[in-house]
Amino acid sequence: MDGVHDLGGCEGFGPIAVTHEDPAFPEDWEGRMYALSQNVGGADWSIDWFRHMVELLPPQAYLTIPYFEKWCLTALSGMVNSGVFTVEEVLAGSSAKEPAEVPEAHSVEDVLVAVKAKCTDFSRPVADAPRFAPGDPVRTAKHGHAGHTRLPGYARDRVGEVLTSHGAHVLPDAMWRGVEEAKPLYTVRFTAQELWGPDASAADTVMIDLWEPYLEPL
Numbered sequence: 001m002d003g004v005h006d007l008g009g010c011e012g013f014g015p016i017a018v019t020h021e022d023p024a025f026p027e028d029w030e031g032r033m034y035a036l037s038q039n040v041g042g043a044d045w046s047i048d049w050f051r052h053m054v055e056l057l058p059p060q061a062y063l064t065i066p067y068f069e070k071w072c073l074t075a076l077s078g079m080v081n082s083g084v085f086t087v088e089e090v091l092a093g094s095s096a097k098e099p100a101e102v103p104e105a106h107s108v109e110d111v112l113v114a115v116k117a118k119c120t121d122f123s124r125p126v127a128d129a130p131r132f133a134p135g136d137p138v139r140t141a142k143h144g145h146a147g148h149t150r151l152p153g154y155a156r157d158r159v160g161e162v163l164t165s166h167g168a169h170v171l172p173d174a175m176w177r178g179v180e181e182a183k184p185l186y187t188v189r190f191t192a193q194e195l196w197g198p199d200a201s202a203a204d205t206v207m208i209d210l211w212e213p214y215l216e217p218l
Helices: 028-037 047-055 067-081 087-092 108-117 192-196
Strands: 137-140 159-170 182-191 205-211 215-217
Touching: 028 067, 047 067, 067 087, 159 205, 182 192, 192 205
Parallel strands: none
Antiparallel strands: 137 159, 137 215, 159 182, 182 205
């Protein structure tokens, strides 16, 4: 989706301070939000639909609120959209529905095992052979489109080289609409100068996983 939500390659936001001592969740509510995200959702939800919902946040909210607060707003919007509860119930902080039975609490170890077992395989078989092979030069699409896409703005209309073919995987550009469409997926290597201009390091490269519809042969 074109908008402020595509921040890759943008300048002016300052450095990102990262240390190995940083806790996984600086605030307790962030860990709780992550745990809730693994256990709530409608039958019509997918990871691409969730990402698209995040991209629908107003720009002023997206640029100013913490990461997991975005998840919270997205989950609330999704639950309302799926009919789990209403906007009025959200604002009231309670539901008129009968509460569901509270499941038995699990240990952290049990939760980690369950999360690892839940990992989804998005690879799919397709009849057509991949259009590109490792070593092929390609150019990415010049324009984006309405809805969700995994082709970042900074990598559009750029020339790269196919590094690896990963078989066919679900295309995010269709999956956010609930349409499961498999397309070949590749890792494409770009020089830093191709992406960022001549002032970038000539020794650096960037690898991006891109679906076949994003690519054209040279």
